[in-house]
Amino acid sequence: MLSYQHAYHAGNAADVHKHLALVMLLRRLKQKEKPFSFIDTHAGRGLYDLESAEAQKTREAETGVLRLTLTDDAPQPVRDYLAILSARNREGPIRFYPGSAAIAHAMLRDDDRAILLELHPQESAALRQFLASDSRFSLHVRDCYEALPALLPPPIRRGLVLIDPSYEMKVEYEDIVRLLGRALRRWANGIYLLWYPLLPEARDRLLLRQIERLAPPKTLISEYSFSASDGGLQGSGLVIVNSPWQFDKELATAMQHIIDALGFGAHSVTG
DSSP: OTTOOGGGTTTSHHHHHHHHHHHHHHHHHTTSSSOOEEEESSOTTSEEETTSHHHHHHOGGGGTHHHHTTOOSOOHHHHHHHHHHHHTOTTSSSOEEEOHHHHHHHHOOTTOEEEEEOOOHHHHHHHHHHHTTOTTEEEEOSOHHHHHHHHOSOSSOSEEEEEOOOOOSTTHHHHHHHHHHHHHHHOTTSEEEEEEEEOTTOHHHHHHHHHHHHOOSSOEEEEEEOOOTTSSOOEEEEEEETOOTTHHHHHHHHHHHHHHHHTOOEEEEEO
């Protein structure tokens, strides 16, 4: 499980879908003055260099976030997402892509708190350097299946959990559902954003059926489907538990702009 390197895929269409939703949810939490917690189960390294050997090998960002930056007249959620990207690339062309931890770093207020989990030694070391002892963030080099239930509920009992595994191992589809179930029992009122891939094997259908059996409250399913001629990733899926009011409509509007800007795919949101 430690072989996965997100640097190969940073800024691709799935990242755009996932991180747009993350920005939108954090934005909703910030609408109230009360502080909130953000928990990231697979935090990664924070910032990704799109000129690295890994990113250049796949060049996935070129049909993802880099194409999106050329767009005009974006709705506010897309502008918020792109503003975080621009803030990390003020001195020239887009080179650095902010992952989930960097997005949280940009959006959290002084009283908000973040708990980041990252087991990979190189990624966690890079993330620690990126955070630069920011007192809002605590980094745990721990496996999420052990750590997340142990850390819930967080001291600030209002907030969001991002669950974003690689799904490199088949068993992870079932393991992640069990983790979500345990987390909900510990912190039923938290918002949960769970990402999953759409692949030819269609294991995502089993994952969704298993999640449905948990009967999570106010759940939305958002899927951004796109074709992959090489039999690889065919889309990006999100399960949003305890979804905010009218989040489905706001996400649908933003995703239609994404589809128009990128020039491919279809989006559905149900719940």
